[in-house]
Amino acid sequence: MSELGFLRDFVIIFSAAIAINFLFYRLRIAPIVGYLIAGVLLGPSMLGVIYDVGLIEVLAEVGVILLLFLIGIEFSIEELVRINRSVFIGGFIQVFLVTVVVLLISLSFGVSIEKGIFMGLLVAMSSTAIVFKVLSDRGEMDSPQGRISAGILIFQDLSVVVLVLVLPMLAGRSGFSAFNVLSSLFWAFAVMGLVILVARFVVPLILNNVVQTHSRELFLISIVLICIGTAWLTSLVGLSLALGAFLAGLVISESHYGHQAFSEILPLKDIFVILFFVSIGMLLDINSVIRNPFYVLLGVLAILVIKFTVGMLVPVVLGYPLRIGVLVGVTLSQIGEFSFVLSKEGINLGLLSGDDYQVFLASAIITMVFTPFMIQGSGRFSEYFERLPISSTLKFGRFHENVFKKQKLNKHVIVVGFGLNGRNVSRVLSASGIPFVVLEMNPETVRIEKKRGVPIIYGDASKEAVLEHVNLMGALSIVIAISDASATRRIVEMARRLNPSVYIIARTRYTKEVNPLYSLGANDVIPEEFETSIEIISRVLHRYFIPVNEIDKHISEIRKDGYGIFRNVEQKYTVFPELKQHLPDIDIETFRIEEESRLTGKTLAEISLRKNYGVTVLAIKRGKETITNPTGDIRLLPQDIVILIGTRDCITKVSSVLLLVK
Secondary structure (H helix, E strand, O other), X not given: OHHHHHHHHHHHHHHHHHHHHHHHHHHOXXXXXXXXXXXXXXXXXXXXXXXXHHHHHHHHHHXXXXXXXXXXXXXOHHHHHHOHHHHHHHHHHHHHHHHHHHHHHHHHOOOOHHHHHHHHHHHHOOOHHHHHXXXXXXXXXXXXXXXXXXXXXXXHHHHHHHHHHHHHHHOOOOOOOHHHHHHHHHHHHHHHHHHHHHHHHHHHHHHHHHHOOOOHHHHHHHHHHXXXXXXXXXXXXXXXXXXXXXHHHHHHHOOOOHHHHHHHHHHHHHHHHHHHHHHHHHOOOHHHHHHOHHHHHHHHHHHHHHHHHHHHHHHHHOOOOHHHHHHHHHHOOOOOHHHHHHHHHHHHHOOOOHHHHHHHXXXXXXXXXXXXXXXXXXXXXXXXXXXXXXXXXXXXXOOHHHOOOOOOOOOOXXXXXXXXXXXXHHHHHHHOOOOEEEEEOOHHHHHHHHHOOOOEEEOOXXXXXXXXXXXXXXXXXXXXXXXXXXXXXXXXXXXXXXXXXXXXXXXXXXXXXXXXXXXHOOOEEEEHHHHHHHHHHHHHHHHOOOOHXXXXXXXXXXXXXXXXXXXXXOOOOOOOOOHHHOOOOEEEEEEEOOOOEOOOOOEHHHHOHHHHHOOEEEEEEEOOEEEEOOOOOOEOOOOOEEEEEEEHHHHHHHHHHHOOEO
């Protein structure tokens, strides 16, 4: 019967998950909130539909292990090293300041120092699972606030190693000395070092042999064994199982098969999320909350205020503008899943009473429930802070002086963001001899790229003063290549307002964000979601030896049709009257005449592009000279850029002629 009871509980949990997902999808609310609420309702203290508390706690522990394993796969040791400044400096400042503030408040209420420190450590932890999921869904993991938040969260997760070892000393356990702590730390770091060595040398060898068998089942079993084995190994030296699972994920990510491992386990990811958050909600005792409503409310307010304030200070100390600080503060203002692990240890060690645990649990769940909503509204919230009469250092960041050095640029391109897209755009602009300037929010990136000669400055492009000082009024184009959707919208609106004629190209992650950007004034919006499908189509056609010009034709048609679907709003602003509004089949294209081209030295009359191919030469750009309305006796020279107008079919047909070589 126990097996039947177990299956019954699972049926109830997943039935509730389906209903919640459907409802919250309609309401546009993150389903994580619903899972927590469902757990509270289904738990022993409410409806009592599920009452096996022991099973609930096991599910919560397994949920944390599997979630952190998946997060570890998505990361890599190289990524951890790359964000080490945020991890170690920002993470240490956040944990230390939150702990000190909570300790001081606790002492004022007559709480002992040991218990005050313990409460501070509980409050300092934030939810890696919730924050990573919300930021990933919003496409903000690569944004400044996403990188800083991820760094701080990783430090918090790693600091659990030390905290679990220090707790017996806080509890005053006899026989537990500083020597024991140092000894445990030594073995802990020894195990972590061993994990890294295994990740570099042993795991790739094992997985390579497994993959050669072409057995999907064997590969999946091996991945699960590495996860469970690493977690068990770390638990032997006093580390948490969840941290061991995270390290196991890092081990897998360092191999050549990390992406395949992630894809194999990914279908189970949402199940783990459901089990974890529903089980956390079930642990709450509503009766304890009813007995202590004032303390729960006070706890929620204290947690939100303390964590927001400290979280806001960390990016400011690292040199980022106040806006980024506010976004990070909001993102980290909840209690984390590792706090539940620490709180259970605290109960066992006598640092936390039963009622205190329930008050803390209630406060933690409420802050978790609020998190998706707070992150969603954090952009507008940051605007209120920016209106305050604060210094320029706070508003623009510690390195803002570089922004206010007048940029002597004209007819240039402004590139916002120096991630993968920004780097590629900048590289092509540089190779083409087109003047440009890059705006980047990462001070370390700015410092490194400046030494390499990149025209890059530190600045927040969502600030009007920053755009003015990179001479937006004199710019021909602005390319917005950042991962922050709300900041992208602000930049588009501001750029269009400051310079009605500038050509705005915005990169976005999802097609649903295309129309809002067009309505704000963007000329072109490139959705990565759509462009990825085009790249897939292109590669598939290449495999079947479809001619390149036909592939280009297909892709052009897809872009025209696809973007036409997205762009169903009228643009308020235009750079010039759009020909396509009146001549929808007309395109303008440019071609460079190479040295070895068969057309080199021939006149336009000899080529007869209009008669033979149905296209007209609008102009020829020759060095710094532009020949408009060229006559038939104009000869084409090497490196001439020919500007043609015609239908897409005619342009495609003539391109093969223009590209012919001798």
